[in-house]
Amino acid sequence: MSKQHITTTLNGEPTEFLCDTRQTLLDTLRNELRLTGTKEGCATGDCGACTVLLDGKATCSCLVLGVEAEGKDIQTIEGVAHEGELHPLQTAFLNNAALQCGVCTPGIIVAAKALLETHPNPTEKEVRYWLSGNLCRCTGYDKIIHAVMDAASAMRGEQP
Amino acid sequence: MPSASTYSRPSSLDEALTFIQSTSGKALKILAGGTDLLIQMRAGLYPDTALLDIKNIPETMSITIEPNQVRIGAAAAASEICANIQLRQLYPGLVEGIEYIGSTQIQSRATFGGNLCNASPAADGVPALIAAGGTCLIVGPEGRRINPISTICTGPGETALGQGEFIAEFILPIPKPGSADAYLRFTPRNEMDIAVVGVAANLSVDADGTCTRAQVVIGAIAPTALVASDVAACLVDQPLTPKIIDKAGEIASQLGSPLTDKRGTSEYRHQIAGVLTKRAIKIAAERAKKAH
Amino acid sequence: MSAKTTYKWIGSSPVRPDGVDKVTGRANFGADHSEPGMIYGKVLRSPIAHGRIQSINLTPALQVPGVLAAICGDDFPDADAVQGMSSGESPADMRDIARNVMARDKVLYHGHPIAAVAAMSPEIADEALKHIQVTYEALPPVLNLDQAMAKDAPLLHEDQITRGLPKKPTQASNIAAVLNLKRGDLETGFSQADIIIEETYTTPTAHQGYIEPHAVIARCNEDGRAAIWCCTQGPFVVRSLSAQVLGWDMGRIKVTPSEIGGGFGGKTTIYLEPLAVKLAEKSGRPVKMVMSREDVFRATGPTSASRTHVKLGMNKAGKITAADVKLECEAGAFKGSPMQTACMTALTCYDLENFNITGYDVVVNKPKAAAYRAPGAPLTAFAVESAIDQAAKRLGLDPIDIRLNNAAKEGTVAPYGAKFPPIGLVETLQAAKAHPHYCAPLKPNQGRGIASGFWFNAGMQSSAAINLNENGTATVITASPDIGGSRASMALMTAETLGIPYADVNAIVADTEAAGYCDVTGGSRTTFATGRAVIMAAEKVIVSLRERAAALWELKPEQVEWRDGQAHPDSEASAGADIKPLSLAELALSAAKTGGPISAKASLTAQGAGGGFGTQICDVEVDPETGKTEIIRFTVIQDAGKAIHRAYVEGQLQGGAVQGIGWALNEEYIYDEKGCMQNASFLDYRMPVALDLPMIDTVIVEVPNPNHPFGVRGVGETPIVPALAAVANAIDSAVDARMTDLPINPPKLLKQLSTA
Structure with a gap:
């Protein structure tokens, strides 16, 4: 099988990789680029564990082909912390105990980042709606929603 | 996933045609948002199939509001459609329909073209699209043709498109004053679910609140989205009183041949078709009154 | 040991040691590990729910380029029956475990592993599976309790004799075991009752629903030693069970637990591990195996479908005079449903003089039940807590008062014989009564439900x-x-x-x-x-x-x-x-x-884990036209003994309750008549999403466990126990519809409303 050569920007850095035509972006990230922070929970777009930002938009990487990433900007969980500093969402997840097993956490943080970049002051309902594609089986979502609201508040510069 | 296949992402309709012609006779699938196609591919369907990605073609990606018509690219992402305020004003129900599809993540990818051509009877994007009464531009080896949207789906998973044909864009009329649409669906979960039933109502009312035109399309009660002309007929030339709307619901609950499956019973789908028809008509009527 | 009352660290909520790794994607879960030279294993699964295996031919698969090994049941020793082998929370039998991870002689459920291959890529492995030739003699599938217990029912195991009966039967049966617990005299008790509630309650097969699919990487070294990396709740259990299935000395195996993406009991046993080791041994290469979500649904977990018949006698003062509980519980393909714990917990919230509890462990052609959060307890709690609510309604008594009237406390002898040390059920009921949630006003079509629950804690x-x-x-x-x-x-x-x-x-x-x-x-x-x-x-x-x-x-x-x-x-x-x-x-x-x-x-x-009791308050709103239920407010009150990390205790309470809510409203395995699961995906196995829920309030009650220096009681399992009945009781309160068959999904509720 012939591999395709793909050029992207991955977590801010120019990145090239080879992938099969039918390989998903998720498999490409995990198996070719060894970025295993993006998780596979279902491979059918129903759990959100594989969420990445594709040109800034939250997307299930299991439903994108690696070849479709040509020329695109990809952000994964590995790129959320910047220059040794955690993103406010990451800090809020830690402080709110918003993760138990933690396997859904990367997808949720990436999805929430896309939310806060476009909606800096979301209501609880807006957060719940936005994150409804991210299944969490441990927390009952309560602390996750609190963490996202807290991060939003911190990013708006409000005192906790 | 099974290996092989070629992938092409043309940047114009002509280039796409050239690619299609080059694959003549071979298996070809159109890749728009991929939210259904990739799952099918993963399940082992379409081995050795050429993939034509139509997301790099201006016509398939743009949303244009022209004086007399609205053009929606078949591969425009749901999130782009939902973010278009003008379109939402003209066709709130149409936007509601595509907005129901999947999660935030799916919204970044899902398209009207894919939703229609996947031809699921339960597709949320389809009832309001049909109710809008528009046409679509079909591109294929034989050139271009324009067909009514209502003729595309012919059965579950089946369309009227020929080998190598794809929909490039949808062309909808600008709604007349006093017209509006609404779409409602029912799902057990509040998100991430497939419609048990979906109902689009597209109405025109005059200044007195009398219905002058109606189109009601119901999803998931028949092999394809069902154009409920009896429901529409019951509304036209009538004031939209609760009694008339109840009657419309009553008629809707008798329609179609819904299945009993993992997503609902036949009996339940009949009942919900009635309930949602009433609710969708009410919403569309309210909107239509305000659209004078 | 006595518990101190003031602490410097205990009871605070600091950031967890593994937190940064988990929010940055650095944490390695089951499928994240890789080994040099690693190849990929895949499992061929039975396409039928019940059948005899006539032949398996692996040769054509081995001829596919890139395939390095193929195995089937013959590659493992046929373990002798070892009774009482523990696999954590559920009783298990080594022969059953061996035959569950790889079928021999018979396939017993749709998805039962029948063979496995290892190849250079997952795609090649998938392709190779298509080349394995298997012939079956299809047998009629046994898909529910009635079919399994019918006279002349097809037998899953021709040698299975019902255990637990006074006289050992001579005929084989699909009933694997019977259990009886009793005290006092039922007849006397019912004669003292002013009202009798009698009802049958059913729950569907449900899955733990952890987000991380099972995954394993196995490597065999030239010296005959093997290393396993896997996501498991118990690496020592994986070592012991895998060694037994392989027929190896367990000293040859080292198990490294990866980070684990949820388990809820479902990762207390083995599935892929011995297969990966065997494929690694045969191929000479490290082998990674990862289940698809579909495999997880079809062949792991789930918890048992059940039917519980309750007859409850109560006097006008709201005192239970007698309780008769009969539970039938689907074990799946091999014996060992949580029938025993379901029976033991059924009436444990209450101090009763007269009761009888009988349980049946019944095999059916579905995946072997695995532990799921307080295994069995939610099944009988749904029944008993619903019946108590019905009694309260009939007598016009407050549902908390009626529970307080009967509540178990220190000194109460539990139905399973233990005498309780200090426990906190009364305290959780009192906290519920005092909570502002309990007296908050309700609107039309809204209702409030109360339920309590118990789990032993291990x-x-x-x-x-x-x-x-x-x-x-x-x-x-x-x-x-x-x-x-x-x-x-x-x-x-x-x-x-x-x-x-x-x-x-x-x-x-x-x-x-x-x-x-x-x-x-x-x-x-x-x-x-x-x-x-x-x-x-x-x-x-x-x-x-x-x-x-x-x-x-x-x-x-x-x-x-x-x-x-x-x-x-x-x-x-x-x-x-x-x-x-x-x-x-x-x-x-x-x-x-x-x-x-x-x-x-x-x-x-x-020893002395200290029982965990909890009480929950649930508010719902029902759409009477569609039968859809919204959870609009939920409060979980539980005795934690002493909360060590307060926020993670709250998290357990919230997560457990939400699993119960999902089970109550929408989650279920849907089978066709051939025994093939129709909804083996996260799309159609409807677990709650964020938009389905309100914030989940918690109240942590602390009645210290005298057997722990800080007073700790386990907290993880109890919160799922009351939730099913709390939802059902709230629905009855909202729209006067007593729902006895879970899940209470919209079609079912609408049907009930339209026939009422």
Whole structure:
């Protein structure tokens, strides 16, 4: 099988990789680029564990082909912390105990980042709606929603 | 996933045609948002199939509001459609329909073209699209043709498109004053679910609140989205009183041949078709009154 | 042991030791590990629910280019029946486990593994599976309790004789076991009743629904030793069970638990592990196997479908006079449903004079049931807590008062025979009654439900080691996989005991060769039992620290006291002498001079876990036109004994309740008539999404467990127990519809509303 050569920007850095035509972006990230922070929970777009930002938009990487990433900007969980500093969402997840097993956490943080970049002051309902594609089986979502609201508040510069 | 296949992402309709012609006779699938196609591919369907990605073609990606018509690219992402305020004003129900599809993540990818051509009877994007009464531009080896949207789906998973044909864009009329649409669906979960039933109502009312035109399309009660002309007929030339709307619901609950499956019973789908028809008509009527 | 009341660290909510790795994507879960030269294994699964295997031909698969190994049941020894082998929370039988991970002679459910291959890529492995030739003699599938228990029912196991009957039957049966618990006299009890509630309640097959699919990487070395990396609740259980299935000495296997993406009981047994080892042995290459979500649904978990018949007698004052409970529980393809624990917990919230509980463990052609959060308890709690609600309604009594009238307390003898030490059911009921939620106004079509629940909590075996580093920090090592923040709890208990800052303690989960034996993370046992091992180890460290200080001060160890992380001479020794206390850091730094590095280990079989009781308040709103139920408010009240990490205790309460809500409203396995699951995906197995729920309020009641130094009781399982009935009772309160068959999905509720 012939591999395709793909050029992207991955977590801010120019990145090239080879992938099969039918390989998903998720498999490409995990198996070719060894970025295993993006998780596979279902491979059918129903759990959100594989969420990445594709040109800034939250997307299930299991439903994108690696070849479709040509020329695109990809952000994964590995790129959320910047220059040794955690993103406010990451800090809020830690402080709110918003993760138990933690396997859904990367997808949720990436999805929430896309939310806060476009909606800096979301209501609880807006957060719940936005994150409804991210299944969490441990927390009952309560602390996750609190963490996202807290991060939003911190990013708006409000005192906790 | 099974290996092989070629992938092409043309940047114009002509280039796409050239690619299609080059694959003549071979298996070809159109890749728009991929939210259904990739799952099918993963399940082992379409081995050795050429993939034509139509997301790099201006016509398939743009949303244009022209004086007399609205053009929606078949591969425009749901999130782009939902973010278009003008379109939402003209066709709130149409936007509601595509907005129901999947999660935030799916919204970044899902398209009207894919939703229609996947031809699921339960597709949320389809009832309001049909109710809008528009046409679509079909591109294929034989050139271009324009067909009514209502003729595309012919059965579950089946369309009227020929080998190598794809929909490039949808062309909808600008709604007349006093017209509006609404779409409602029912799902057990509040998100991430497939419609048990979906109902689009597209109405025109005059200044007195009398219905002058109606189109009601119901999803998931028949092999394809069902154009409920009896429901529409019951509304036209009538004031939209609760009694008339109840009657419309009553008629809707008798329609179609819904299945009993993992997503609902036949009996339940009949009942919900009635309930949602009433609710969708009410919403569309309210909107239509305000659209004078 | 008595519990102190003020603590420096216990009860706080610091950031967990593994937190940063988990929010940055660095944490390695089951499928994230890789080995050089690794290849990929895939499993061929039965396409029929019941059949005899006539032949398996692996050769064509081996001929596919890129395939390096293929195996089937013949590659494993046929384990002899070993009764009573524990696999954590559920009883299991080695022969059954062996035949569940790879079918022999018969396939017993749709999805039952029949063969496996390893190839250079997952795609090639998938392709190779298509080339395996299997012929079956299809047998009629047995898909529910009635079919299984019918006269002349097709037998899943021709040699299965019902256990637990007074007289051993001679004929084989699909009923694997019967259990009976009783006290007093039912007839007398019912004769004292003013009302009798009699009803049958059913629950569907449901899955644990962990987000991480099962995954394993196995490597076999040239010396015959094997290494397994996998996501499991118990690495020692994986070692033991895998070795037995392989027919190996277990000393040949090392198991390293990865981070685990949820388990809820479903990862207390093995599925892929021995297959990966065998494929690695045959191919000479490390083999990775990862289940698809569909495989997870079809062939792992689930918990049992059940039918519970309850007859409850009550007098006008709201005192239960008699209770008769009959439970039938689907085990899946092999015996061992949670029937026993479901029976034992059925009436445990109440102090009863007359009761009879009978349970049946019934095999059917569905995947073998695995433990799921308080295994069995939600099944009977749904029934009994619904019946009590019906009784309260009939008598016009408050549902909390009626429970308080009958509540078990210290000294009550549980139906399974144990006499309760201090327990907190009454306290949770009182807290519920006092909570503003309980008297908040409701609107039309809204209703409020109350239910209580119990889980034993387990003790079992645990080990821990603590190493002091030369800078005075501590590392705590256990082999209890951390699913919900247990490393934080271990670090908190270490910090509290040693008297050092939480930040100076790191807690890790180690492999089967680096850590002492720990049973599974399950049974709500980890903070209690592994926690006790950690505290014991910390106390041993303190003994050593006192000895070191004594040596430096030229005192006897008993003249040295340990307070606030420092050694102090006792009052006698310090009288008139100017001795400055020595901190742990100072003692650690000078360890080389006082006897070498400071460390300690402890192991125990922990007894006295202390029962966990909880009460929940649920508000719903029902759409009477569609039958859809919205949860609009939910409060979980539970006795935690002592919350070590407060926020993670809250998280357990919230998560458990939400799993119960999902089970109550939408979750179920839907089968066709051939026994093929129709909804094996997250799309159609409808677990709650964020938009389906309100915030989940929690109230932590603390009635200390006298058998733990800090008073800990397990908290993980109890919160799922009351939730099913709390939802059903709220729906009845909202729209006067008593729903006895879960899930209460919209079609079912609408049907009930339209026939009422």
